[in-house]
Amino acid sequence: MTELPKMTLRFSRELKIFLNENHDNCTSCGNHFQNNELTHLGYKADNSFIYACNSCRHNVAETVVRYGYSKRSYEIPPNEAYLWRYLDFSKFVSMLFKKALYFTKTSLFKDPFEGAIGIFDNKKSYDRSMLFALLVAHMTAPINGREALPPSKEITDEALAILDRIDKNTLSADDEKLVAKAQALSQQMEDVRPLRREYTFVNCWHENPYESDAMWMLYSKDISNAISIRTTYQRLYLALDKDPDISIGRINYIDFNKSFSGTNSTQWYKRFSFAHEKEVRAVFLNPNYKEQPGIEFPVDLDILIDKIYVSPSADNWFVDLVKDITSKYGLDKEILHSDLAKKPLY
Secondary structure: OOOOOOOOOOOOHHHHHHHHHOOOEOOOOOOEOOOOOEEEEEEOOOOOEEEEOHHHHHHOOEEEEEEEOOOOOOEOOOOOOEEEEEEEHHHHHHHHHHOEEEEEEHHHOOOOOOOOOOOHHHHHHHHHHHHHHHHHHHHHOOOOOOOOOOOOHHHHHHHHHHHHHHHHOOOOHHHHHHHHHHHHHHHHHHHHHHHHOOOEEEEEEEEOOOOOHHHHHHOOOOHHHEEEEEEEHHHHHHHOOOOOOEEEEEOEEEOOOOOOOOOOOHHHEEEHHHHHHOEEEEEEEOHHHOOOOEEEEEOOHHHHOOEEEEOOOOOHHHHHHHHHHHHHOOOOOEEEEOHHHOOOOO
């Protein structure tokens, strides 16, 4: 078997953006990557970017990094999907003044399940499923120049057999070495998981073609002085300057009594009880900021904001105030009194 070329790890911001925007498909042949498929990110001979499947790797002149492909833990909304952010007037003015979006540390959220794997009662079940996954990972990992193996039925069956031998206390010496490695890694992951909440920062939006009466109520301390900013996924992505360190996607709503969130993607899962929020969030993870309660990311407000809506409970003078303040900060956007404030015809 031909030895794979050495990875150069010559990343650039632009290459990271390219990877983010071409995450799921080979940029040479267009085929969709399969789970665990070996993929090759790098440069072609003309120094342009390429993200290739294994069959097209001959087109890669310089391999920056290779991945075992996995699907994103979140779904990206359509470019023109409307996103709404409901906030108090003071926070709106702060955003205008600082020209920034505030990302809050997830450990400060009210929901105690923010960043959770599941419910504690199911820990034994989770530990067993994690041990199985790590056994498979060890058996398929690239070693001695060998490419990573796909998780075949034979390999998964052997991992299940090892779990069975653990239960029966009939592990062989080789089994014990493999299990010890997997258990050590599992424990390391368990120790680290709670710490992720301290360096995961989130900015939340509500996806909806229309205003939401419930969101006005939930996210406004004083609904008579509340604002809603309407944007789109594409506007949010561009306003954040395509920052490759920020991921934007839909929350997965699951039943924690029956399911677990992803081991390294807990920030993308919430309980079904919150499904009414239809949340799309922008996520930033960086341990260097773990001491901070939040981070302000500069944004181009002219790109970000499509329209500004004023609370249905607001008086006309407040609508005029919002128009005046917005104008003073040099932002020329349509400002509307909420559609929910219109008078009914009986």
